[in-house]
Amino acid sequence: MSQSRSTFTLGQLAKRVGLARSSILHYESIGLLAPCGRSPAGYRLYGQSELDRLLTIRRLRESGLALADIRSILSPAAESVLRAGAGPMALLEKRLLSLSQEVERIRKQQRDLARLLAAPEVRNARQHWDKESWVELLRRAGFNEEAMHLWHMEFEREDPDEHANFLKLLGLDPAEVASIRRLSRIETGQ
Known part of the structure; x- marks a missing residue:
């Protein structure tokens, strides 16, 4: 040729x-x-x-x-099955669903790390957190409003006293602390 x-x-x-x-x-x-x-x-x-x-x-x-899955998807037999709307499509659906589980696992790790940063033994090493710097850190880490609410919910459920202490250390007034804690007890629509 x-x-x-x-x-x-x-x-x-x-x-x-x-x-x-x-x-x-x-x-x-x-x-x-x-x-x-x-x-x-x-x-x-x-x-x-x-x-x-x-x-x-x-x-x-x-x-x-995986390469084995790609081989299945691209095999000549798969092309006719793909046109019929079955077979290798299940591999793509399976990957999409596994990514959703992986994303949730990573989001949980983010919440856990944020919780560790809020722990007394870690936060005492930092000079000072205030509300703005804490929210900015969470936003840079990819937290949206719903993720922040979920973080507060988990913190409140697992250790309400420490959650209250952390909110106070952020410089929030007692009314705002009470409001955040009350909202943290409200489940999201997840």
């Missing part, structure tokens, strides 16, 4: 897709990708369909799918 505008060498393909040559060779070695031909000098050549397939592989990898 002679090289034309519609074919790429391994290096050109790697550069075009933004992957290492070794990644593409690995995909070849496990049967996810194959060159469409060879140059007269024996170099691998790839066409538009290989480029499109590699972009799909990359997108699926970036979505966190």
Whole structure:
């Protein structure tokens, strides 16, 4: 096959897709990708369909799918099943749901870390927290209003006295402390 505008060498393909040559060779070695031909000098050549397939592989990898799952999704048998709306679609749905669980696990870790920062033995090492700096830290960590409310709810439920002490140390007046604690006892719509 002679090289034309519609074919790429391994290096050109790697550069075009933004992957290492070794990644593409690995995909070849496990049967996810194959060159469409060879140059007269024996170099691998790839066409538009290989480029499109590699972009799909990359997108699926970036979505966190395992190579075995990608192989299932891209297998010729899967294409007809995908058109029917079943089979490998379950792999994508499973990944989406597992990401939701992972996000919740990470959010819980965030709340736990924020709770540790509010613990007396840690906060005493810091010069001073005030409401604005505490809220700013939580916002930089990705907490929205609902996440902050959930954090307060957990803190109030697990250690109401320490929650009250922490709110007082933020410089809040007694009425605001009482209001936050009262709202912390109200469940969110989760």
